[in-house]
Amino acid sequence: MHKKYIYPFCLIFSLFLKGCSPLSMFSSGVASLDTASQERGLGNYVTDQEIKTRINVVLFEHDHLLHYKVDVNVYEGRVLLTGHVKNKRMQEDAIRLSWQVPGVKTVMNEITIEDPRTLLEYTQDKWISTKLHALLFFNKEVGSRNYEIIVSRGVVYLTGIAKDQKELNEVIYTVRTTKHVKKVVSYVRLMDAYEVRRRKIFNERKNPSPLAAKQIEHKKIIQSEKQNTLWATTDQKKEAPKTKGD
Template sequence: MRPILRPAILLAGLALLPSLCACVPVVIGAGATGAVMASQDRGLEQGIDDNEISFEINRRLAARDEELFKRVSTQVRHGRVVLTGFVRNEADSATVSKVAWSVDGVKQVDNELQTGTPTSFSEKADDTLITTKLRTALIGDSAVASLNYSIKTVRGTVYLSGLAANDAELRRVIAHARDISGVRNVVSNVDIKKPG
C-alpha cells in the first residue's frame, strides 16, 4: 500500500469511529443488563417484569403530565414500586401513586415523593456522588449481595430498595450509607428474604 493511502484510510476509519462506538453500548448494555438481572435474587424473568412495570409507569406519567414525568423517578423490584423526586403539590403526589397502582404487576407502591422545587444541577451531582460511593462500598463488602439493591439519592436522602438476604445484611447496607459524607437520611424499602 502506498504511504499516501494510509493516512486517508486512517482518517476514514476515525470518521466512522463515533458511529461505530454509538452501537457498542447498546449491544454491550443489553447483554450486561441481562447478565446482571440473571445474577440477582429476582432472576431474569422478574427483572424483565420489573423493567416493564417501570417503563409503563413512566409512559403513563409522560402521557398524563410531562412535568410529572420529569420530576419523578421510579424504582421497581419484585413488583414493589418506590417513587422518589419532587412534585408540585400533594395532588400531584396522589396522581403519581394512582398511575403506579394502575399498572399490571404492581404489588406495592412506596410513595417517597416530596413537594417542592426539583433538585438543582449541583444537588444532582452531590446525590450521584453519594450513590456511586455507596454502590462502591456495597460491591467491596463480601457480606453484601450488592446486585440485589437499588439505590436512589435525593438531596442527601438515600432510598434503598431490593431484597436483603437477612437483617444483618440490611443493617450493613444501611451502615455503609450512613458512613458517607453528605448523607442526611436513609430510607429503606428493602424486603428481607424469606427462609426456605
C-alpha cells in the same frame, strides 16, 4: 409530526436523558452486573423493567412535567416513587397512575412537595449514589446485586432483598457513614427460608469447598475413564479379525 409518533419518541429520549450522565452510567453499570444471579431472578427483573416502562409512559401521557419530576423504581412489583413536585395534586396523580399499571403490588410514595433540586444537589446525589454502589460492590459481606439505591437531596432510599438482618445492618451502616448522606430509608425485605437455601446451593456450586471440589474432580476422572474404556472396547470390536465361519 403526528401526535401518536411524538409521544413514544419523546418518552424514549427523556428516559435516555434521565440517566445519561457519566456518573449515572457508571453506577448503573455496577448495579446491573450479574443480573441473572439476582435473588429476584432474571424473569422478575424483566417484569420489573416492563412495569417501570409502563408507569413512565402513563405519567408522560398524563403530564409531561410529572414524568420529569417523578423517578420510578420497581423491585419485585413494589414501586418506589421519588422526586419533587410543586403541589399535592401532582403527587396524588403519580400514585394513582402507578396503581393502574398491571403487575404493581404496592406503591411506596416518597415524593416531596418542594422546589426541584439545584444542579449542585443533583451532582452531589449522583456522587453519593456512585460512591455507595462502589462501596457495596466491593464489600464481600454484602450481595450488592440484590440492592437498588436511589438518592434525592442526600436522602438514600434502599430497595431489594437482604440475606439476613446482619447483611441489612451492614448495608445501612455503610450508607449512613458515607459523606453527605442525611438520612436512610429502607424498603429492603429479608429472604425467606426457601430463598436462603437456594442462595446456599448457588454459592456452593459457584465456590465449592476444597473437599467438594475434590469430590467433583474425582467424579470427572471416573466418568472420563469409563468413557475411555467404552471407546477402547468399541475400537477393539471393530478391529477384531473375522473367523472362517463369518
